[in-house]
Amino acid sequence: MQEYSALSVLVIDPNQHMRSGLHNMLTQLGITRIEHAVSAGTAIRHLEKKSFDLILCEYDLGSEQGQDGQQLLEDLRHHKLILPSAIFIMLTTEGVYSKVVSAAELTPTDYILKPFTVDVLAQRIARAVDRRSALLPVHQMTEQGRMREAILASEVSAAANPRYATECGRLRAEALMALGEMAQAEAIYREILEVRPLGWAQLGLARCQKEQGQLPAALETLQRLVDENPKFMAAYDMTASIQQSLGQPAEARAALEAAVSISPHMVRRLRHLGQVAFQSGDLEAAEKTFKQVVAKSKYSEFRDPEDHVNLVRTLVEKGDASAAANVLRDLERSARPGAATEVCKAYSAALVQGLNGKDEAARTELGNALRALGDARSISSAVKMGLAQNCLQQGMDEQGMELLDALAGDPASGVSEADALAVYERAGRAELAQNEGDSVERYLDGLVRQAAAYSGQGDQRGAIQVLQVAVRRRPENAGLMSALASAILRLMLDSGWETALGEQCAAILVRMRKTDPQHPMLSALSSQYVTLRGKQ
Known part of the structure; x- marks a missing residue:
């Protein structure tokens, strides 16, 4: 078992007895570099400090917030706390496995069904290490942004390791998408789907169709995916995104509500649902959803001060100054220090002051928010547009126009000229948009x-x-x-x-x-x- 001695391992399980049992099995395999995590939060803190070769994660984490191992994996991937080459093995029962194995876009490296022996663990680790070795050149090129070389490496790996040909195809398609070559990526996904109706390949096909402007075709692909895998959550998310692009907010909201009814604890999805409800004018639904987001994020390692902003904006729109002020106080008490937090606190305070008719105080807070914005790297375009709108409403025309101009001129912001125009109109300052447009x-x-x-x-x-x-x-x-x-x-x-x-x-x-x-x-x-x- 000496070949495993160099592996570093993180065991994630809330049960002390199970952690001890796994630790003993790993030491029998010659693995001694082992650390333990009792929850998703402690696992994240471990992974923020160092990387691990192998992660063994219990599916049922027993979290008060309802997060399971699959949702933890998605969070880790989303926030890039683990590399694509990391080995992530889920430990679960047969009943749970049958429900989740076909429904996840981001699948673990492997599942091990409980109970299991040390021999089973050894076999699965050996298989995972072999797979990692075969795909490592592709992952390394991808992580370095060398997509052309990643494509070549995937072709070489597929030829040398036919058993991983499908996974090499997936990596090749993802590299092509990163290069903007959607038609070529689409061809790979279709080739894979001719062999097996894999959910991630259907989702990849839909993404290619979406990026090529084939929105109705993408919706059809996603509907087939949901029909075959009703718990494939990412399909609902993409469906909602496309429907928003098509100007179908009611349909987008229905898709997200269906997803939330199946998987109620994923904060990113709840946040999206709240935003759709707010944009459609359903403030009661937006308030309810944003309250859930704030509550579920309270003890999360990924809590975002913008969640409080969303709730404050909703309450201000409803005219509930007292509740908005309470949310602002909670933000001031609970948020981690940083430039992004300062932006959110000042912007929220400006909204509350404006609702209370204290315009001078509101303008002061907007100035504070704009100054902090220069040092903040993680503020979303949505919050920036809201900040710009509030500046225009408070007569801070130069600041609002400058912010909108920067957003519309930055392709990475996702803000179009039409989006900027809508902000001017919502602020009741359409005449500024005309002047700005002529100048541009x-x-x-x-x-x-x-x-x-x-x-x-x-x-x-x-x-x-x-x-x-x-x-x-x-x-x-x-x-x-x-x-x-x-x-x-x-x-x-x-x-x-x-x-x-x-x-x-x-x-x-x-x-x-x-x-x-x-x-x-x-x-x-x-x-x-x-x-x-x-x-x-």
């Missing part, structure tokens, strides 16, 4: 003329840099995207293929296809890209 259009026209001048002088890189700024400001403008893609292709035609620019061009063409599939330049640019890509 003049600015963009100037950028396009500057790019044309650079191009005429033979400075394609200068033209590309200018057009990149314009596209960031108008990420949905197919004309600007076309000009940028054309400039990139012209440079690479003259100077040779450049991976970073090639990947950027591919992503632009995917966005063009989603935004304006009938754009007159799309076909020619796509053909030119494929030709250049084939020559590299």
